[in-house]
Amino acid sequence: MATMDVMRGPGMDRLSNGAKQAASHPWAKKLGRMGYAAKGAVYAIIGVLALKLAAGEGGRTTDSHGAVDTVARGPFGMVLLSVLVVGLLGFVTWRFAQAFADTEEKGSDGKGLATRAMYFLSGAIYASLALFAAKMVVGASQGRGRGTQGWTATLMEQPFGQVLVALVGVGILGFAVKQFHKAWKGKFLEKLTLTGLAGRQRHWVERVSRFGIAARGVVFAVIGIFLVRSAVDANPGEAKGLGEALAVLARQPAGDVLLGIVAAGLVAYAAYMVLQARYRRL
Known part of the structure; x- marks a missing residue:
């Protein structure tokens, strides 16, 4: 109960109201749409590479980091990767809006907070992927972790x-x-x-x-x-x-x-x- 009281306190209410105002801005929604498209691009690369492997035409099994690396190594790699970074950041922005502004109207009961926590976790995961891709764009040396x-x-x-x-x-x-x-x-x-x-x-x-x-x-x-x-x-x-x-x-x-x-x-x-x-x- 104490936790729920904290979640409903004045500070959290101000944060929630500010997040809702930001999420309602037209550019926030545009970023969200770009984000879904970017996520789709990542899954498309993973799926196509696996399809080619299954068909015996090369290809490989890989994850989201491998998909980013594939983009970077292709024609116009850095240009396309830069676009992907922007899209991924758009997805991160919208995921955080879903978590903090409750754009999906999940509420603040236990189930709603759990769902919003999953939105936040998803945003954090794709933020890490966006950072990985951004480092490739600027030429920063990095490993796959x-x-x-x-x-x-x-x-x-x-x-x-x-x-x-x-x-x-x-x-x-x-x-x-x-x-x-x-x-x-x-x-x-x-x-x-x-x-x-x-x-x-x-x-x-x-x-x-x-x-x-x-x-x-x-x-x-x-x-x-x-x-x-x-x-x-x-x-x-x-x-x-x-x-x-x-x-x-x-x-x-x-x-x-x-x-x-x-x-x-x-x-x-x-x-x-x-x-x-x-x-x-x-």
Whole structure:
């Protein structure tokens, strides 16, 4: 109760009101749309590379950092990467608006605060990716960091570290289940303004979006399972990130088919992000 009182105190109210005013500015919404498009571009690169691998035409499994590196190494790499940085910062801005200004009207009860905390975490993750990309633009030397296995090892070194890693894994599994539920129920369509589209077009928007969201759920389920397994075995080396999760799928029986389906789903998710950029009510 004390925590809720603090959250509803005068200082928090002023912060919330200021954030709402900033979020209502037309440029904030433009940044949000740019952000969804940038996120879509990242997933499109990951999905296309995995599709090419599944089809035996080169390609590889990679994560968001690998997608940024792919952009940097391509034609007009630094120009496109600069545009991507701006877009990613737009997504970060909008995620923080969702968290602090409550643009999604989630409220301040336990469930609402948990959802808004997830928005903040998402914003922080993409802020890190934007920083990684920005450093590449300015030519700052940098490594890829320690990745999933690195932060898993760090977390496991803490008191009750295995429990903490297991909780993170369970949380990611919960997120995966939420993605499956989201794809099944289709409530995401309520946030899209599709009145200008013909019935056939709306039908394809729904199908592509459901497929993409479900495929993302599969990837996060694999990540969550391996994090829990890592905690049980006290072995950080078993933890997997997005690219490694795709590689796990590729190693299964009929892995090229399985990887191809999930990779196509990630491309579909990228299309869903572009639809969000175009049609989402902000």
